[in-house]
Amino acid sequence: MxxxxxxxxxxxxxxxxxxxxxxFEQDGIECAVEVGYDIVSxxxxxxxAESNSRxxxxxxxxxxxxxxxQGDWLxxxxxxCKDSKVVAIGEIGLDYHxxxxxxxxxxxxxxxxxxxxxxxxIPVIFHVRDAYEDMKEFTRNYxxxxxxxxxxxxxxxxxxxIDMGFYIGVGGIATYKKSSDLRRIISQLPFDRILTETDxxxxxxxxxxxxxxxxxxxxxxxxxxxxxxxxxxxxxEELTVKNALRFFDVENxxxxxx
Ligand SMILES: [Zn+2]
Numbered sequence: 581m582x583x584x585x586x587x588x589x590x591x592x593x594x595x596x597x598x599x600x601x602x603x604f605e606q607d608g609i610e611c612a613v614e615v616g617y618d619i620v621s622x623x624x625x626x627x628x629a630e631s632n633s634r635x636x637x638x639x640x641x642x643x644x645x646x647x648x649x650q651g652d653w654l655x656x657x658x659x660x661c662k663d664s665k666v667v668a669i670g671e672i673g674l675d676y677h678x679x680x681x682x683x684x685x686x687x688x689x690x691x692x693x694x695x696x697x698x699x700x701x702i703p704v705i706f707h708v709r710d711a712y713e714d715m716k717e718f719t720r721n722y723x724x725x726x727x728x729x730x731x732x733x734x735x736x737x738x739x740x741x742i743d744m745g746f747y748i749g750v751g752g753i754a755t756y757k758k759s760s761d762l763r764r765i766i767s768q769l770p771f772d773r774i775l776t777e778t779d780x781x782x783x784x785x786x787x788x789x790x791x792x793x794x795x796x797x798x799x800x801x802x803x804x805x806x807x808x809x810x811x812x813x814x815x816x817e818e819l820t821v822k823n824a825l826r827f828f829d830v831e832n833x834x835x836x837x838x
Contacts (some may be wrong), residue, residue, distance in 0.1 A: 581802055581817050582824040583612040583795040585671075585705065585729055585749060585777035588635075589624035592781040592792055600794060604634050607796040610821055611635065613828070615671050615705060615729075617642035619653055622660060629665035636828065638668035638705050646689035647681035654692055661700055664835040667828040669697040670705025671729055674718075677709040690718065697724050700834045703827060705729050706746075712737045719744065727775050727827060730783065731762075738765050747773045747827055752783035752793065755804050767808040775827060776801045776820045 588597055604612070614629060615638045616622030622639035629637035639660045641649055660666055672693045674686050681689075697704045704726040708715045712733050719726065727747040731738070741748060748769055754762050766774070776798050778785075784793040785800040806816040 581608055581798050582610055582776060582821050583778050583780070583798045584727065584775045584824050584827075585615050585751070586612050586780040586795050587617070587621070587782075588612075588614055588780065588795070589621060589628055590781055600796075601632050601635070603796070604632075609634065609795055609798070611824075612795050613638055613667060613705075615668075616640055617671055618645040618648065619656060622657065626660055626663050626666060630663070635665070636667045636830070637663070637665050638670040639666055640668075640670045640672040640693055640705070641689055642671050642707055643673055643675040643686040643690065644678065644680040646686045649689060654696065657693070658696060658700070661696075661702060661834050662838060664833065666702075666835065667830055667833055668703045668705050669693055669700075671707040672704060673707040673709075674711035674715050675707060675709040676711045676714075687714075687718070694719065694722050694724060698722050701837075702834045703727070703829070705749075712740075716740055716744070725827065729777065730779055731766075732759075733765075734761075735765050735768075738769060742770065742773055747775050747823065749775050749777045750805065751777040751779050751801055752785035752789070752797075755785040755800060756789065757786070763804070763808060766805075771809060771811075771819055772823055772826075774805065774820060775824055776805070 611634045613636045614625040616625040625637035629635045727749050729749040731748045780793040802816050806813045
């Protein structure tokens with residue numbers, strides 16, 4: 581199985597990060613993507629990926645952190661993409677739910693990173709909250725491969741994103757009791773557009789909700805998918821691994837081409 585979205589560099593894992601990584605093989609985690617949200621966490625993601633053969637990295641500035649970028653941050657990100665373990669720009673996007681950075685700044689930082697992703701032909705991990713319409717408007721002008729991390733929209737959003745060629749990230753939220761609408765929407769998605777993720781240490785799925793999330797809990801997401809699609813667990817695992825490998829296309833990464 582593949583966890584396409586984790587934050588193992590966060591302080592929540594300071595005590596047992598190396599143990600968790602050592603257990604990847606026995607936990608059945610083929611690989612996982614450590615996702616940055618600002619320049620420092622992106623650098624940490626690259627470092628973590630360099631230190632472990634099963635870990636890849638995404639580098640980017642999250643909308644919450646958009647207001648804090650300084651100096652030549654964009655060329656810095658571009659430099660990081662030259663590392664052979666960097667497989668995506670992310671997580672980037674728009675978040676009008678918490679509005680931790682002014683919307684005009686979020687848009688500017690988002691646009692710059694979209695341009696970068698397009699020019700480097702590197703996939704994008706989108707963080708979008710309460711801003712699906714603006715995000716659609718924005719990305720229409722770009723040719724990028726992207727995944728909507730922790731998708732939590734309506735049927736129309738899902739259809740639009742699929743039409744736009746995007747993948748849909750399914751994680752803990754889909755397992756919550758109140759998420760029956762979301763589960764119905766997910767069950768109607770083309771299976772080859774689904775990526776499994778945890779967002780560790782956040783969004784722990786049922787029945788471990790409320791506790792710190794870990795990459796191994798991606799198995800609970802797979803159990804949900806296997807139920808929703810009436811498909812053996814093994815099959816759901818096999819297909820979602822294929823989806824992730826196709827999406828990140830590591831063999832053709834930017835670093836391999838330069
Ligand atoms: Zn995240």
